[in-house]
Amino acid sequence: MTAILDEDLPSPGTVVTTEVYGQWAQVRLTADTVFLGVFPGGWRVVAAGCTPRGGDRPYDCVLQGG
Amino acid sequence: MRRFLRDNSLGLVFGVLFLIVLTGQAFAGHAQFDQQQLVEVLPPVSLGRYVTSASFGTDVAENWQSEYLQFFLYIFLTVWLLQKGSPESKSLDDVGLESDREQEVGPHATPDSPKWAAAGGWRTALFSNSLGLVMGLLFLGSWLAQSIAGVAAFNEEQLSDRQDPVTWGQYLMEPDFWNRTLQNWQSELLAVASMAVLAIFLRQRGSPQSKPVGAAHTATGVEG
Numbered sequence: 244m245t246a247i248l249d250e251d252l253p254s255p256g257t258v259v260t261t262e263v264y265g266q267w268a269q270v271r272l273t274a275d276t277v278f279l280g281v282f283p284g285g286w287r288v289v290a291a292g293c294t295p296r297g298g299d300r301p302y303d304c305v306l307q308g309g
Numbered sequence: 310m311r312r313f314l315r316d317n318s319l320g321l322v323f324g325v326l327f328l329i330v331l332t333g334q335a336f337a338g339h340a341q342f343d344q345q346q347l348v349e350v351l352p353p354v355s356l357g358r359y360v361t362s363a364s365f366g367t368d369v370a371e372n373w374q375s376e377y378l379q380f381f382l383y384i385f386l387t388v389w390l391l392q393k394g395s396p397e398s399k400s401l402d403d404v405g406l407e408s409d410r411e412q413e414v415g416p417h418a419t420p421d422s423p424k425w426a427a428a429g430g431w432r433t434a435l436f437s438n439s440l441g442l443v444m445g446l447l448f449l450g451s452w453l454a455q456s457i458a459g460v461a462a463f464n465e466e467q468l469s470d471r472q473d474p475v476t477w478g479q480y481l482m483e484p485d486f487w488n489r490t491l492q493n494w495q496s497e498l499l500a501v502a503s504m505a506v507l508a509i510f511l512r513q514r515g516s517p518q519s520k521p522v523g524a525a526h527t528a529t530g531v532e533g
Binding site: 281282304 | 346349351352354362363364461462464465467468469470471472473474
């Protein structure tokens with residue numbers, strides 16, 4: 244937990260948009276973008292602190308889960 | 310019952326084979342989908358969840374649309390295009406829509422003709438093109454289904470790769486949509502061209518798709 248708090252994650256904000264396709268979701272917050280996946284217990288964040296890199300390149304995320 | 314099965318065996322056998330193969334595709338696709346889930350460290354999904362997924366939907370629809378496009382083109386283009394020596398072509402003298410007498414429409418309809426063949430006006434015009442039109446509509450419908458299921462499946466991959474999803478309009482410009490579409494179209498066109506030309510020189514005894522075994526290679530529009 245401390246390790247997560249040590250990461251330079253943006254402060255949480257309000258939800259701007261959500262996109263859900265199959266097993267995956269993208270939630271845009273005012274100051275952050277997070278990606279979620281479906282697991283047996285429900286939705287879990289699999290990537291947080293994500294910023295777009297432009298074009299077709301994937302987001303650059305501070306935290307990536309597996 | 311035996312008589313019914315015999316008299317309808319072509320449609321029945323192909324219908325049953327279709328269901329068997331579609332079921333096989335569902336199982337194979339489900340296994341592949343779960344392999345990908347493992348790679349992405351996600352739990353496997355049920356077969357029911359898979360067959361209602363966008364991934365399965367687009368895989369099915371992309372093949373359907375190309376088959377219906379093939380029949381649509383074949384039905385309409387063989388009105389005007391010929392292939393000398395091929396049983397797939399009409400006689401070289403019959404290019405075009407042919408006369409009402411030959412087509413048994415309007416006053417030339419027989420007592421056994423369908424009602425709309427005899428009716429005249431828009432009903433005969435519509436019925437005269439109903440086979441091609443329905444194939445064309447089935448093509449457009451399944452191509453639309455491919456694009457709708459395709460954008461959802463594409464966006465699932467986009468999100469798994471931490472990329473932005475695209476709209477339906479943007480998806481129509483994506484290489485994924487056109488690669489899926491064109492790889493099916495090219496195979497259908499090759500199959501039609503092969504059949505039209507090979508049937509000039511090769512025979513299959515008893516098949517209406519072939520000329521009679523002893524028919525001349527130059528005989529056109531003859532079915533055995």
